[in-house]
Amino acid sequence: MNRAAILWRVASVLVAAGFIAAWQLVTNLKLVSPVFLPGPDRAWAALVRGFSSGDLAGKLIGTLEHMTYGWFAASIAGIALGALIGSSKMMRAYVAPSLEFLRPLPVSAIIPVAIAMLGLTQGMALFVIAFGAIWPIMLATIHGFAAVEPRLYEVARSLQMSRTAIIGKIALPSALPDILAGMRLSLTVALILSVVCEILAGLDGLGHWVLLSARAFRSADLFAGVILLGATGYLTSIAMSLVEQRLLAWQTAAR
Amino acid sequence: MSLDRAKPLLLPLALMLAFELWARLTHLQSDSLAPPSAILAALATALADLSIPIATRDTLFAAFAGLSIGSAIGLALGIAFGISRALDRLMEVTVEAIRPIPSIALLPIALIALGFGYRMEIVIVAFACVWPMLIMTRSAVRSIEPRLMEVSRALRLSAPQRIAKIVIPAALPRIFVAFRLSAGIALIVAVTVEIAINPIGLGAGIMLAQQALRADLMLAYLVWIGTIGYALNILLIAAQRHLFGRAALAGDNP
Numbered sequence: 001m002n003r004a005a006i007l008w009r010v011a012s013v014l015v016a017a018g019f020i021a022a023w024q025l026v027t028n029l030k031l032v033s034p035v036f037l038p039g040p041d042r043a044w045a046a047l048v049r050g051f052s053s054g055d056l057a058g059k060l061i062g063t064l065e066h067m068t069y070g071w072f073a074a075s076i077a078g079i080a081l082g083a084l085i086g087s088s089k090m091m092r093a094y095v096a097p098s099l100e101f102l103r104p105l106p107v108s109a110i111i112p113v114a115i116a117m118l119g120l121t122q123g124m125a126l127f128v129i130a131f132g133a134i135w136p137i138m139l140a141t142i143h144g145f146a147a148v149e150p151r152l153y154e155v156a157r158s159l160q161m162s163r164t165a166i167i168g169k170i171a172l173p174s175a176l177p178d179i180l181a182g183m184r185l186s187l188t189v190a191l192i193l194s195v196v197c198e199i200l201a202g203l204d205g206l207g208h209w210v211l212l213s214a215r216a217f218r219s220a221d222l223f224a225g226v227i228l229l230g231a232t233g234y235l236t237s238i239a240m241s242l243v244e245q246r247l248l249a250w251q252t253a254a255r
Numbered sequence: 256m257s258l259d260r261a262k263p264l265l266l267p268l269a270l271m272l273a274f275e276l277w278a279r280l281t282h283l284q285s286d287s288l289a290p291p292s293a294i295l296a297a298l299a300t301a302l303a304d305l306s307i308p309i310a311t312r313d314t315l316f317a318a319f320a321g322l323s324i325g326s327a328i329g330l331a332l333g334i335a336f337g338i339s340r341a342l343d344r345l346m347e348v349t350v351e352a353i354r355p356i357p358s359i360a361l362l363p364i365a366l367i368a369l370g371f372g373y374r375m376e377i378v379i380v381a382f383a384c385v386w387p388m389l390i391m392t393r394s395a396v397r398s399i400e401p402r403l404m405e406v407s408r409a410l411r412l413s414a415p416q417r418i419a420k421i422v423i424p425a426a427l428p429r430i431f432v433a434f435r436l437s438a439g440i441a442l443i444v445a446v447t448v449e450i451a452i453n454p455i456g457l458g459a460g461i462m463l464a465q466q467a468l469r470a471d472l473m474l475a476y477l478v479w480i481g482t483i484g485y486a487l488n489i490l491l492i493a494a495q496r497h498l499f500g501r502a503a504l505a506g507d508n509p
């Protein structure tokens with residue numbers, strides 16, 4: 001980063017601080033009822049209070065657990081199924097269109113079915129999160145496998161590699177950028193579905209926390225929860241791009 | 256050729272047939288599953304007694320109202336950020352701080368501020384639609400051929416004229432792609448809000464069917480929601496092809 005970029009960044013932070021100051025001003029002048037809109041000072045105090053009493057940390061961990069377990073399960077199953085479907089022409093012809101048909105389905109519509117099957121349990125939440133998060137990963141994997149440079153397959157054939165070797169040594173590495181992009185998309189889906197499941201099933205997590213705060217009209221706690229959810233979304237996405245950079249370093253180096 | 260066309264249909268048909276047979280043979284009694292024939296019958300009844308059409312109207316109304324508001328805001332901000340690099344840099348931290356908030360987390364805030372009903376759903380859908388629109392419009396505006404902007408300067412167009420005559424037409428194909436993606440998001444968010452809390456529309460309908468232990472009706476809603484999502488997608492892709500030809504698909508990421 002050169003100096004100009006740093007200066008812009010500082011200016012940008014100042015603008016954001018200005019917005020927060022305006023928010024504080026609005027609440028101080030009571031332009032909006034404090035029942036709905038707490039000032040940033042009260043939201044911050046609620047955040048600190050929640051963490052020092054340990055309540056909020058527990059909820060945050062609950063949400064992170066739902067999200068990561070579901071997302072990991074979806075990643076493993078999605079890549080495996082995607083590799084299976086993407087590496088065979090026959091599977092692509094028979095199965096892929098059905099998947100494309102299911103793609104625009106709003107995933108949350110599966111929640112009632114999952115509740116009917118599994119009840120209001122952790123298992124239900126994990127099933128829903130994994131089911132929702134699997135699509136972007138699986139479709140990205142199929143796409144990545146289909147887009148592998150055909151000459152690489154010819155090389156593999158002339159080297160008489162087995163199918164598993166082709167998948168492991170050629171198809172997966174060259175589909176990796178697609179797969180990682182799919183996994184990043186799924187991360188957002190997993191967070192949203194975790195919150196929805198927690199709201200519906202009353203599972204321990206931030207979704208449950210914000211809903212309870214709203215029902216009790218504790219708006220400061222509510223905003224603290226929403227801020228934490230935003231931070232979770234932001235930090236997981238940053239972590240994902242760091243992983244992406246690291247795993248794809250060989251690609252940029254080759255170019 | 257006819258075999259190639261039939262291939263994609265084979266798997267779902269076979270699955271449904273197998274499921275129907277299994278359900279019949281075991282005399283399936285379940286709160287969560289129903290044979291396809293019962294699902295279709297429930298769908299037909301719910302369509303005939305207008306409960307599904309009314310729910311569809313509610314959901315689509317909320318989704319499209321939110322989509323229009325959200326994409327208008329996203330479009331305006333996207334054009335502004337795309338034209339002015341300084342504005343974009345100044346707003347960067349603010350946008351990056353608000354954008355990652357999952358739209359559904361706003362649900363409790365909207366609930367206490369606006370109560371149940373269309374308004375809270377529209378607000379949440381609008382929030383979700385702003386971001387894809389903003390980001391894709393911004394990059395579309397930035398990638399406009401610089402010579403077009405030089406022409407507009409040489410013609411001494413005013414800023415509103417420049418936006419109406421040069422920027423929007425040049426960026427329109429990619430803006431439409433953003434709109435198409437936002438429409439999908441709008442439907443998803445609307446149904447999700449209804450399932451989570453809001454007692455109107457298709458999402459509330461499917462929750463009600465589940466709580467009444469009507470597995471056939473619940474799955475009928477599921478099939479219907481899927482069909483709506485698929486139809487919306489097909490419709491918008493067709494509109495995109497019709498309006499912009501293949502040009503629009505270039506900016507589409509897979």
